Amino acid sequence: MSRVIRLAVIPGDGIGPEVVAEALKVLDAVAPGADVTFEKTPFELGAARFLATGDVLTDDDLASIASHDAILLGAVGGVPGDPRLKDANIERGLLLKLRFALDHYVNLRPTTIFPGVTSPLANPGEVDFVVVREGTEGPYVGNGGAIRVGTPHEIANEVSVNTAFGVERVVRFAFDLANSRPRKKLTLVHKNNVLVFSGNLWMRTVNAVATEYPDVAVDYLHVDAATIFFVTNPAKFDIIVTDNLFGDILTDLAGAISGGIGLASSGNINPTGAFPSMFEPVHGSAPDIAGQQIADPTAAILSVALLLDQQGLPEAATRIRTAVTGDLAGRTAASGSRTTAEVGDAIVTLLSSELVS
Amino acid sequence: MSRVIRLAVIPGDGIGPEVVAEALKVLDAVAPGADVTFEKTPFELGAARFLATGDVLTDDDLASIASHDAILLGAVGGVPGDPRLKDANIERGLLLKLRFALDHYVNLRPTTIFPGVTSPLANPGEVDFVVVREGTEGPYVGNGGAIRVGTPHEIANEVSVNTAFGVERVVRFAFDLANSRPRKKLTLVHKNNVLVFSGNLWMRTVNAVATEYPDVAVDYLHVDAATIFFVTNPAKFDIIVTDNLFGDILTDLAGAISGGIGLASSGNINPTGAFPSMFEPVHGSAPDIAGQQIADPTAAILSVALLLDQQGLPEAATRIRTAVTGDLAGRTAASGSRTTAEVGDAIVTLLSSELVS
Ligand SMILES: CC(C)[C@H](C(=O)O)[C@@H](O)C(=O)O
Ligand SMILES: CC(C)[C@H](C(=O)O)[C@@H](O)C(=O)O
Numbered sequence: 119m120s121r122v123i124r125l126a127v128i129p130g131d132g133i134g135p136e137v138v139a140e141a142l143k144v145l146d147a148v149a150p151g152a153d154v155t156f157e158k159t160p161f162e163l164g165a166a167r168f169l170a171t172g173d174v175l176t177d178d179d180l181a182s183i184a185s186h187d188a189i190l191l192g193a194v195g196g197v198p199g200d201p202r203l204k205d206a207n208i209e210r211g212l213l214l215k216l217r218f219a220l221d222h223y224v225n226l227r228p229t230t231i232f233p234g235v236t237s238p239l240a241n242p243g244e245v246d247f248v249v250v251r252e253g254t255e256g257p258y259v260g261n262g263g264a265i266r267v268g269t270p271h272e273i274a275n276e277v278s279v280n281t282a283f284g285v286e287r288v289v290r291f292a293f294d295l296a297n298s299r300p301r302k303k304l305t306l307v308h309k310n311n312v313l314v315f316s317g318n319l320w321m322r323t324v325n326a327v328a329t330e331y332p333d334v335a336v337d338y339l340h341v342d343a344a345t346i347f348f349v350t351n352p353a354k355f356d357i358i359v360t361d362n363l364f365g366d367i368l369t370d371l372a373g374a375i376s377g378g379i380g381l382a383s384s385g386n387i388n389p390t391g392a393f394p395s396m397f398e399p400v401h402g403s404a405p406d407i408a409g410q411q412i413a414d415p416t417a418a419i420l421s422v423a424l425l426l427d428q429q430g431l432p433e434a435a436t437r438i439r440t441a442v443t444g445d446l447a448g449r450t451a452a453s454g455s456r457t458t459a460e461v462g463d464a465i466v467t468l469l470s471s472e473l474v475s
Numbered sequence: 476m477s478r479v480i481r482l483a484v485i486p487g488d489g490i491g492p493e494v495v496a497e498a499l500k501v502l503d504a505v506a507p508g509a510d511v512t513f514e515k516t517p518f519e520l521g522a523a524r525f526l527a528t529g530d531v532l533t534d535d536d537l538a539s540i541a542s543h544d545a546i547l548l549g550a551v552g553g554v555p556g557d558p559r560l561k562d563a564n565i566e567r568g569l570l571l572k573l574r575f576a577l578d579h580y581v582n583l584r585p586t587t588i589f590p591g592v593t594s595p596l597a598n599p600g601e602v603d604f605v606v607v608r609e610g611t612e613g614p615y616v617g618n619g620g621a622i623r624v625g626t627p628h629e630i631a632n633e634v635s636v637n638t639a640f641g642v643e644r645v646v647r648f649a650f651d652l653a654n655s656r657p658r659k660k661l662t663l664v665h666k667n668n669v670l671v672f673s674g675n676l677w678m679r680t681v682n683a684v685a686t687e688y689p690d691v692a693v694d695y696l697h698v699d700a701a702t703i704f705f706v707t708n709p710a711k712f713d714i715i716v717t718d719n720l721f722g723d724i725l726t727d728l729a730g731a732i733s734g735g736i737g738l739a740s741s742g743n744i745n746p747t748g749a750f751p752s753m754f755e756p757v758h759g760s761a762p763d764i765a766g767q768q769i770a771d772p773t774a775a776i777l778s779v780a781l782l783l784d785q786q787g788l789p790e791a792a793t794r795i796r797t798a799v800t801g802d803l804a805g806r807t808a809a810s811g812s813r814t815t816a817e818v819g820d821a822i823v824t825l826l827s828s829e830l831v832s
Contacts, residue, residue, distance in 0.1 A: 342727035
């Protein structure tokens with residue numbers, strides 16, 4: 119009997135359902151070869167659900183999601199500026215709530231320029247790096263507040279919280295990953311000349327853990343300088359480890375230089391296994407193009423490859439990446455007009471020809 | 476009798492003195508035509524001074540600098556990792572101290588791709604935008620702290636402080652600037668879906684001030700999305716207004732896409748005139764290439780143009796920009812081997828030919 123993986127599926131808003139449909143199609147196509155079956159539970163969450171019921175994420179939803187083996191999320195968020203969503207903050211109440219509640223302390227975001235994909239950079243070189251973004255601390259903790267709101271004396275504060283516990287566990291993960299790769303290079307990105315307390319903690323932690331990984335070469339860049347290298351020499355990076363906010367900024371930039379956020383996948387991972395990990399494309403719900411079958415499902419499909427890696431099924435993950443690479447290499451101006459479903463179908467076809475060859 | 480402008484000059488460390496020498500050369504070349512004289516007071520500040528005396532910036536230094544009409548700064552900071560500088564933090568103790576003490580609430584950073592300059596972007600388009608970075612608030616305030624340092628229970632916090640007073644004044648400056656430009660476009664960059672309290676303050680302030688500028692078109696981008704447009708369509712921007720940290724990150728990226736941080740100028744401005752404004756290249760002290768006469772003085776020279784603008788001498792500023800544009804357009808592979816002084820000399824020569832023609 120094949121292993122059953124219980125998958126919570128959150129298609130979400132906008133283009134989310136369209137790209138998730140293709141990701142599931144691809145997942146089901148590789149499952150038999152990996153001798154697994156995916157048992158899927160759909161969760162209707164996001165702006166649409168909020169508008170229908172007033173709920174963003176109930177305790178029951180959360181408990182039910184948490185009882186699964188893994189989560190696939192499309193994208194959440196309504197039309198920007200929709201007055202009915204003014205008080206919802208779907209991002210904080212749903213996406214960040216899941217990351218924090220399920221202790222997704224590693225936000226894994228690989229960046230590759232696939233052969234045949236056009237980068238906006240004139241000479242990007244061979245780009246293949248992974249940003250290990252901390253997922254449960256930093257300025258994302260929601261410890262802000264404001265007084266005298268709406269008066270000329272308003273003060274609004276945001277607190278970035280960083281702990282030895284939280285920094286060390288993600289730094290260890292990053293070193294393990296660096297150590298498993300051919301180049302074995304790790305770059306800490308922070309702003310320790312300005313954010314001296316948190317920067318100091320990150321720096322000391324990296325230096326301490328580095329002694330246990332003598333084969334890993336370590337360096338440091340301020341976040342502002344890192345953005346320069348992202349456009350002048352992105353090939354220099356192997357593993358980047360950084361805080362939640364810097365990681366957010368750098369990975370959108372990484373998506374852009376590698377040919378577009380439509381190809382950028384991510385995993386919100388709890389490496390202890392205490393809670394299910396969650397996989398999602400880096401892109402948003404793009405309500406302006408929703409329902410038109412023009413969204414590229416590749417980021418969602420590559421996110422499913424990360425899911426398979428995390429579930430201990432690296433061969434199945436590699437099959438997907440190989441098929442995606444083939445599809446991207448074969449894209450022409452004409453194939454740019456394929457529907458979302460046609461891209462998914464093409465990748466499924468490539469998957470079956472992999473088996474034949 | 477010509478107007479005397481009293482200029483505090485802080486050459487600083489590394490390549491600072493070399494690029495400042497050229498900037499002063501250019502300043503003195505345009506001064507007679509503008510009927511002004513620059514009376515310069517040098518201040519020896521930076522890592523070298525700290526190593527010699529143990530001082531970063533004394534109260535006397537600060538008072539004396541503050542008594543000038545304007546400040547020109549090269550770059551400060553010693554060799555990274557120098558153990559003797561471990562406790563100095565020249566950035567916080569000198570550069571940020573000056574910005575905060577002299578209430579430089581506008582950090583003005585223009586980005587242009589000059590004709591003939593190669594961008595790392597394949598198709599940058601016509602790039603000409605200005606980042607108006609807030610200079611006295613946000614995560615830069617130094618309101619961080621840590622407890623249980625060095626133990627597994629360490630907690631390091633950083634507080635971003637944002638006030639209605641501080642946000643409104645920089646937003647007004649940005650609207651004025653946008654209103655004075657042909658495209659009249661202003662983009663607020665923040666991360667208001669995560670940093671909800673400060674983001675809310677920025678958003679409300681921009682929306683309120685916008686009602687007084689009916690001709691200025693306003694939009695909003697999350698900082699992560701902004702980095703995408705910086706590489707896919709930087710020509711879309713006119714004026715960007717943003718907080719201290721986002722502005723720091725975006726302006727290094729802007730420098731990179733416009734052909735290198737060696738061309739990026741900046742002004743730390745107190746528009747009230749209560750304290751002198753300070754002009755500096757965006758680049759650092761680059762100790763690795765110091766004293767070799769290979770640094771490009773263009774960023775420092777363009778910073779002097781910003782100084783002239785701020786001193787109410789826009790014609791002199793334009794003369795410098797025209798000469799720099801001519802120098803950049805005429806650069807060839809061969810001219811890349813000019814010394815720092817030769818670049819300054821070439822720009823001075825172009826300045827005098829402007830008068831002749
Ligand atoms: C939607 C938003 C809260 C989120 C983030 O900032 O983490 C997104 O930008 C991302 O990178 O996944
Ligand atoms: C040196 C550093 C403190 C400074 C900053 O972060 O503001 C620099 O990066 C800049 O942009 O001027």
